[in-house]
């Protein structure tokens with residue numbers, strides 16, 4: 635298969651980790667007979683420095699012409715004081731909105747090898763933890779009307795039925811391939827948009843009778859995630875609740891530096907990125923953990939190109955690498971082999987079968 639990939643390394647450690655993911659992709663392509671063609675694009679703080687804007691039109695155009703996008707991380711303190719319309723985060727929202735990526739998948743899982751890093755009591759996560767947060771990504775308060783009115787400020791959370799329906803369908807399809815259990819999270823006791831959300835999810839649920847569905851208010855969901863995380867399999871929620879709950883879900887695995895994500899639409903196109911930030915303090919020092927980006931590349935092969943064997947091979951190589959004791963500083967514990975970004979990449983590459 636010949637695949638045209640847009641690479642957006644971004645800021646901070648972004649270039650360090652994307653480089654390793656590319657090496658892993660190339661090794662996978664060699665073994666399985668594929669060809670990746672890369673185009674590197676500017677977005678985030680580096681784009682502000684070079685072009686004056688966080689998301690140059692050329693980046694969005696090239697991303698649209700590619701088969702998928704692999705992104706490192708954007709942002710950093712250097713751009714904290716630029717006007718809000720020029721912040722690096724604008725690049726992310728512009729890519730999500732501009733590419734129509736309404737479905738954000740954030741798997742939070744506990745790696746056996748890293749179980750000690752989980753901040754919850756071990757009996758709460760015994761037997762493993764594997765939650766898939768399905769976050770609506772192009773609607774709600776992130777994209778609603780906002781502004782200032784005298785000395786007031788406002789943001790608007792708005793959803794159409796169609797927007798809820800399409801993300802709900804994605805979530806149910808995913809639940810069907812997992813454990814057929816879905817929790818929809820909203821604030822239907824207060825918000826009108828949540829009442830529409832809940833009614834629409836129930837309508838879609840009728841098409842998936844095998845999936846067990848429950849609804850939780852977001853405050854309760856936040857509490858249940860730390861009280862009894864094993865009750866969750868697929869969590870379906872709107873944009874801002876998903877932002878908050880996916881950070882919480884990833885933290886309870888103790889592996890926030892390990893987790894990948896996918897942002898999808900209805901066709902096979904997607905943008906893939908680690909969920910962690912740009913860590914400018916360790917940029918360019920061969921210290922960053924590339925595993926979340928490598929696992930994002932695996933998600934890309936799985937979700938955009940249906941290359942299941944290849945994705946499995948990368949995920950297995952990461953597990954083997956952890957089992958062999960390789961650890962970057964962020965996940966290091968005594969007795970393990972401390973290594974840098976490049977050595978971690980090397981270890982994964984040598985484990986790809």
Ligand code: IPM
Pocket residue numbers: 723726727877
């Ligand atoms: C995320 C981030 C972004 C978001 C920011 C950087 C715009 O927190 O991807 O979760 O809020 O969506």
Ligand code: MG
Pocket residue numbers: 877878881
């Ligand atoms: Mg977030």
